[in-house]
Amino acid sequence: MCGRSERARGPMTGSSMTTDVAITGMGVISAAGANLTETLASLRAGERNAAPVTLFDTALRNPVFEVRGDLPASRQMGMRSVALALVATEEALQDARLRDGLGESRTGVCFGTTVASQLNDTDFYKEFRAKGSAPPEAIDRFLRCNVAEAVSRAVGASGPCCTVTNACTSGADAIGIALSWLRNGICDVAIAGGADELNHIPLCGFASLGILSESLCAPFDEKRDGLNLGEGAGVLVLERTTSAKSRGLDPKLFLRGYGAAADAYHLTAPRPDGAGLDSAMRWALAEAGLTTDEISFVNAHGTSTRDNDSVEATVLARVLGDSISFLSTKGYTGHTLGAAGAIEAVFSAAALRERWVPSSAGFSEKGEDVCIAPLTETIPVDGAHAMSTSLGFGGNNAALVISAGDGLRNGISDR
Amino acid sequence: MNVVGIGVVFTRGRGVDALESALQEGWVPPSPGCSSSGSAGIPAYRVPEDAYADKVTARRLRRADRFSRIATASALAAVRESGLELETTQESVGLILATAFGPHVTNFRFLDDTLEFGEALGSPTTFSNTLHNAAASHIASLVGVRGPTLTVTSFTFAFHEALVLAEAWISEGRCSHVLVGAADVCGSVMEYACGEKLTIATDGKIRPFALAPSPTAVPGEGSAFLLLTGEDAPQRHCRVSARHETPSSVAAAADVILLDADGTVGDESGYLELVEPNTTLAAYTPLFGSMLTGSSIHAAIAALMLRNQVCYASPVADNPHGLAVCAAMEQMEQGKLQRIDCIRLDCDGRSRRIVLQS
Numbered sequence: 001m002c003g004r005s006e007r008a009r010g011p012m013t014g015s016s017m018t019t020d021v022a023i024t025g026m027g028v029i030s031a032a033g034a035n036l037t038e039t040l041a042s043l044r045a046g047e048r049n050a051a052p053v054t055l056f057d058t059a060l061r062n063p064v065f066e067v068r069g070d071l072p073a074s075r076q077m078g079m080r081s082v083a084l085a086l087v088a089t090e091e092a093l094q095d096a097r098l099r100d101g102l103g104e105s106r107t108g109v110c111f112g113t114t115v116a117s118q119l120n121d122t123d124f125y126k127e128f129r130a131k132g133s134a135p136p137e138a139i140d141r142f143l144r145c146n147v148a149e150a151v152s153r154a155v156g157a158s159g160p161c162c163t164v165t166n167a168c169t170s171g172a173d174a175i176g177i178a179l180s181w182l183r184n185g186i187c188d189v190a191i192a193g194g195a196d197e198l199n200h201i202p203l204c205g206f207a208s209l210g211i212l213s214e215s216l217c218a219p220f221d222e223k224r225d226g227l228n229l230g231e232g233a234g235v236l237v238l239e240r241t242t243s244a245k246s247r248g249l250d251p252k253l254f255l256r257g258y259g260a261a262a263d264a265y266h267l268t269a270p271r272p273d274g275a276g277l278d279s280a281m282r283w284a285l286a287e288a289g290l291t292t293d294e295i296s297f298v299n300a301h302g303t304s305t306r307d308n309d310s311v312e313a314t315v316l317a318r319v320l321g322d323s324i325s326f327l328s329t330k331g332y333t334g335h336t337l338g339a340a341g342a343i344e345a346v347f348s349a350a351a352l353r354e355r356w357v358p359s360s361a362g363f364s365e366k367g368e369d370v371c372i373a374p375l376t377e378t379i380p381v382d383g384a385h386a387m388s389t390s391l392g393f394g395g396n397n398a399a400l401v402i403s404a405g406d407g408l409r410n411g412i413s414d415r
Numbered sequence: 416m417n418v419v420g421i422g423v424v425f426t427r428g429r430g431v432d433a434l435e436s437a438l439q440e441g442w443v444p445p446s447p448g449c450s451s452s453g454s455a456g457i458p459a460y461r462v463p464e465d466a467y468a469d470k471v472t473a474r475r476l477r478r479a480d481r482f483s484r485i486a487t488a489s490a491l492a493a494v495r496e497s498g499l500e501l502e503t504t505q506e507s508v509g510l511i512l513a514t515a516f517g518p519h520v521t522n523f524r525f526l527d528d529t530l531e532f533g534e535a536l537g538s539p540t541t542f543s544n545t546l547h548n549a550a551a552s553h554i555a556s557l558v559g560v561r562g563p564t565l566t567v568t569s570f571t572f573a574f575h576e577a578l579v580l581a582e583a584w585i586s587e588g589r590c591s592h593v594l595v596g597a598a599d600v601c602g603s604v605m606e607y608a609c610g611e612k613l614t615i616a617t618d619g620k621i622r623p624f625a626l627a628p629s630p631t632a633v634p635g636e637g638s639a640f641l642l643l644t645g646e647d648a649p650q651r652h653c654r655v656s657a658r659h660e661t662p663s664s665v666a667a668a669a670d671v672i673l674l675d676a677d678g679t680v681g682d683e684s685g686y687l688e689l690v691e692p693n694t695t696l697a698a699y700t701p702l703f704g705s706m707l708t709g710s711s712i713h714a715a716i717a718a719l720m721l722r723n724q725v726c727y728a729s730p731v732a733d734n735p736h737g738l739a740v741c742a743a744m745e746q747m748e749q750g751k752l753q754r755i756d757c758i759r760l761d762c763d764g765r766s767r768r769i770v771l772q773s
Contacts (some may be wrong), residue, residue: 060534116696117547117568118522119604125526128604136611146569162576163568165517165547175567177580184583200534205542206529207535234754262510262555267478269542279561283589393543394552398566 018289021182022241022251023402025096027088027193028346029344030232030333031336033092036350042330043347043358043379050228051332052217056122056200062212063372064332069227078141079118080231082150084339085195088233089151092191095158097249101156105243108159108187109314110177112170112194113163113340114146119165120134120201136337149387159187165338167392168301170194172341172400174361176258178238186242193235194342202337209268211305217335218362219302219328220309221369227303230334234343242396252405253349256290256385259283261396269307276314281389288385288401292320292330295401297357298384301346301391302328302374303335304362308391310369316389317372327375331361342388345400352404355381384408416582417651418771420497420642422596423715424459424489425703426635430681431496433466433717435526438716439744442701446618449634450520458619458674459716460704462752472557478540483550486598489638490554493594495640498669501592502559509562509590510551512580513573515626515707517547517566520602550598550663550771562590564714565652571680573597575769585645597708608632613678613705621705622733622738623676623698626686632678635704639711641718644651645696653721654772655714669770670752671726671741674698675759685764687736697741701731705724706766710759710769717771741751 026036031038033048042049050063071083072140093099119125144150150162160181164174178192205211206229209386236255244251261279263271270277287294298320300312309328316326329347334344351357360374364374390398426445445458447462463540467488469476478482484701490510495502503506522545528537536619543549548652553563563584567573574597581593608613609632616622616631625762646654672690676683681728703712720726732742750773757769 058534085553106510110679114546117517118519118545120522122526124605125523126530126606127531129527133607136608139608139612145572149569160576160579162580165566165568166551167548168565173563176563177565180580180583180587180589184586186583187577201522201529201545203539204529204534205525205539205545208537208542209539257461260565262560262562262564263550264559264561266556267546267552268539269548292769386620392548394548394564395555396548396552 003101010311015020018256021179021238022244022308023236023253023255023349024244024249024251025092025237026234026346026349027091028343029084029087030114030336030343031067031230032332034069038356040350042047046361046363048331055198058200060202060203060207062214063216063228064198065228066347067231067384072319079116079145081195081374084149084197084233085111085147086154087153088193088235089155089191092235092261093238095373096238099153102189105188107157107180108160108178109148109157110162110190111147111151112164112166112174112338112342113147113196114167114170115196115199116145116203120199122200122269123231134336141241151191166396167394167397169341169390169392170338170339172189172345172390172398173260175236175342175345176260176402179255179258180283182240189239192238192404193233194339195233196338198229198231202406213304216362217331218305219304219360220282220313220362220367220374222365222367224304224309224367227305228334230336232333232336232339232343234339234346234404236345244247252404253407254405255287257284257288257401257404259399261397263397268393270311270391274311274313276395277312277315277389280397281399284399284401290385290401291337294385295320295387296381297386298324299325299348299388300326300328300391301328307371312391313370321373325375325379327357327360341398343390349402351381352386352402353408359382375402416585416643416655417646417648418641418655419601419644419649419719420493421490421652421715422493422496422640423712424485425637425712426462429488430466432493434719436555438727441728445629445633449601450603455733457610457615458633459601460633461601475557476553479553479570480518480521481649483544483553484599484601485600486512486638487553487557487632488551490594490596490640493640493642494558498594498614507562508560509584509593510555510560510564511577511593511595512551512566513546513577513708513770515570515573515636516601517568518549519604520600521545522605542577549666565704570707571759572767574708575657577766578769581643582656591644594640595643596638597711598638598708599708600636601634620731621701622679622731623700624672624734624738626676626736628682628684630678630683632705635706637712639715652718653671655769657769669756671695671697671755671756673717673755673757674705675710675713675757676700677709679705679707680760680762685760689758689766693739695739697726697729699730708719710757713757714769717757721752721771722754723773724749
């Protein structure tokens, strides 16, 4: 059974601390849409834009979620992950009314990624293997495409700069790092998120692990048989609430808590008892100053693999109760790896703002090993607090708590 | 933050004893070749297997790649040196591993698999070790880290950012201890890239005080870790912090400045603007080689210098600018060596420093 239990330890936070960091901008790009407006329409319509790979040559025919349309060449810098990051960043900065410049603020940039942290260039390596040399342009491209450094340069940021490469929790961790930066006065504004392109090498890697589905993924479902890879980027502009107000903004969304914990168990499998995820969720809740019954919904990691979904559902029920509303959005975006946690944080914040949350795409029948079922239909959001959870290879677990301010809770959104 | 443990794995061995020995013995020539094939193209400071192989951990690391083994050996050395039993502590222990290139050798090995056997027929074990955070996962598992565990990457300041974040985590109570370190390894593609992008010192000598527009490099590999706690905890070695400020010149407060000059970032003449004429300079990059995360090893050396109150001789002290270089080992009066700054420049001329204080 998946009973609720109380946490044993956690951070010491005061109520004044928990709304000290505002979300003033959001940007997102994925197979579900090139911006947040498109994405929300796509999610509401239940679109699942998956198909075999078109971006590169491969014999693997598993469905993937590619971003449709051309990305602006000026933003590519030779690496698709950076282009995705810059598209989402531009939207988030515009949303935050910072598109015209960051002014004198110390702006930090923190991005999660997996693909962009390696010289994942098959053509370069093929030639190097064959000849012992290859065009050094590939090396130059790699060296100038550290995602956070590339975004920082592009927007003229002057604060801390960090690329997190923590497998599938990278995007959530990047946002959590930005929260620490802001709360410790390391920067005034933070551009935080994740970006990952669909790439041949991880496609081969996940195929070798035997966890790519040959059909559309079905998170938490009895018939789930693996994940679909995707690509995209999600970005939040975070700033101290006082700083946002000084710019004339009236923040309505807040990043309140971040918890991260290691399983210290296995390189690719989650700890069966979910102790790491449990700890991360409870830490995030305590940091947010919230109790378990105050969470309205969870945007779960929900990859559609047997292990992840079973462990995650068990922990969601244990920490938040059997009746918690939760969903996986991987059925709309695919698994975007280092971007996933950030894209899903954007989805969580947007759901609080828009006051609805979509169904868990691909789900129809609860797996025997899955103790609670995700949402099967779009529902209105009544509460004020959401959680986004991420699990990753290496045994990483991360949880973010996002809250709506009074204006949104009372239905007085100006957006 | 207080430094309570130091661990290092480099070309001359593992642990503070090996580091002290190397500092006392000075420069030795590198071996030929960046990769295990031992190609004779470029000299490099490779880490020998006995510096990271460990009977105690051999079974649990049997599936780990060389990058993970080197990083894990270094992290474990820091924990052992601290004398703390992190596995049994009830407090929250965090881990941050910084790297510039991560397990790139394993990534290319996985590519070899897919090219030779087919797209879906690569080794799953090899693929799981291609992840940058595989090393941190191995460390977390062996040390018993249950708190936040991160791997961060950048091409110059990854270790600096890791220190800044560790300080934030300790300050906000997220962690009582943070194991912060860096690791990078050499390989055949790296050898090719170094040959293409850097000026390699054919005599094997990095000359850190040349501070030339086109400095020479000798690729290196290794790892260093510091185990950190808050300043209210007992201090074992020294205090440390990383600064974001980029002053036009470093304040004269430092007793010694360690220059991270190693030939990896192009024009190094910018260092000349960052040092006061009379401040004692030292650089130990010739002991471990050119590494974008070499600041971590310099930070470990600085912590040792403060503990031992010794300014070790710079192993290659060629000094064309007439700087105040520490060219001979000097045992200081107790308490005289109070502060050491480690300074690093990036390719764009930006600087960062790590400040270590008694």
